[in-house]
Amino acid sequence: MKLTQPIRTELPADHQAKRGTPLMAGLILLIGVAVSLQFHPAPLTVFLCATFLLFSSIGFMDDFKKAAWQDPSGISGKMKLVFQFLFTGALLLVLFRYFSLTSDIALFHGFQLNLPLSVYVIIMLLFIVGSANAINFTDGLDGLLINVAIPTYFFFFLISDRPEVQTFSLVMIGCLLGLLLYNIYPARAFMGDTGSLAIGGSLSFLAVIEKVEILIPLLFFIYLAEQLSVILQVWYYKRTKLRLFKMAPIHYHFSLKYGWSENKIVMIFGFVSWFMALASWIIAKYVM
Numbered sequence: 001m002k003l004t005q006p007i008r009t010e011l012p013a014d015h016q017a018k019r020g021t022p023l024m025a026g027l028i029l030l031i032g033v034a035v036s037l038q039f040h041p042a043p044l045t046v047f048l049c050a051t052f053l054l055f056s057s058i059g060f061m062d063d064f065k066k067a068a069w070q071d072p073s074g075i076s077g078k079m080k081l082v083f084q085f086l087f088t089g090a091l092l093l094v095l096f097r098y099f100s101l102t103s104d105i106a107l108f109h110g111f112q113l114n115l116p117l118s119v120y121v122i123i124m125l126l127f128i129v130g131s132a133n134a135i136n137f138t139d140g141l142d143g144l145l146i147n148v149a150i151p152t153y154f155f156f157f158l159i160s161d162r163p164e165v166q167t168f169s170l171v172m173i174g175c176l177l178g179l180l181l182y183n184i185y186p187a188r189a190f191m192g193d194t195g196s197l198a199i200g201g202s203l204s205f206l207a208v209i210e211k212v213e214i215l216i217p218l219l220f221f222i223y224l225a226e227q228l229s230v231i232l233q234v235w236y237y238k239r240t241k242l243r244l245f246k247m248a249p250i251h252y253h254f255s256l257k258y259g260w261s262e263n264k265i266v267m268i269f270g271f272v273s274w275f276m277a278l279a280s281w282i283i284a285k286y287v288m
Helices: 025-039 043-069 077-098 117-137 144-159 163-183 192-209 213-219 221-240 250-258 262-286
Strands: 104-106 112-114
Touching (some): 025 192, 043 163, 117 213, 144 262, 192 213, 213 221, 250 262
C-alpha cells in the first residue's frame, strides 16, 4: 500500500536511508490482543486489550497521516494529548467502578500512602499519559523499544498473581519477539506509534493495576530518560540558545557524540532495561 515512513530532515544522515521503510507494523501486535482474549477471556484481559487498542488507535491515526501524506509531523501533538487524556480518564473510571482500584500508593514494608480520590486521579492521569509518551519517544532506533519493553513486560509477568496479567504479558513478549525479526537493524518495517503508544499505554496501566507506581522511576528508567532528555533540551535551548545534547531523545546523542552504532545503543539500553526490571522485581518481592 506504499504506507512508508517519512524521515525528519534534521535526523542524522544514516537515518535518511530509512526513508521508504514500511510503517505501522505495530498492527501485528493486535494479534496478541486476539490471542490473549482466546487464552484467558476474563474481564481484566478485556480491559488490558481495550487499553492496548485505544492507545494503538491514536498511534494509527498519527502513522496514517505520516505515511499517506509523507508528513513526518503526523497529527498535532495537542490532538494526540486530548485523545490520550480522554481514553485514560475513561479507563481509570472503569478500573475504579468494576475492578476495585483504590486511591492508595503502595510504599515499602507494607506502608501505603492514602490519597484523596481526586488527587490520585490527577496524578495517575499525568503519570499514564506522560509514561505512554515517554515509551513512545523510545521508539527511535531499529529494535530499541522492543528490546527495552520485553524486560518490562517480563517484570509484570513475574510479580503478578493475576493469570490475566501473566497471560497478557507473555503474549506481548511473544509478539514483540516476532516483530523484532523485522525491526532489528537494518529494519524492514517500523512499528510506528501504532505499536509504541499501545505498548506505552498498556505498560502504564499495568503499573497502576499491580500498584507498583512507586517503582516507576526505576522500572521505566530508560523511557523516562528519553523523555527527560527532550524536556531538558527544549528548556536549555530556550534559556541559552545552545543545545545540552547533540540531539534528543538521548539515544541520538550517543550516536552523534560518541559514534555508537545503532546496535550498540540498542544492546546497552536493553541491558539497562533488564537490570532495572530485575532490581524492581527484587524490591517488589522483598521490600514492598
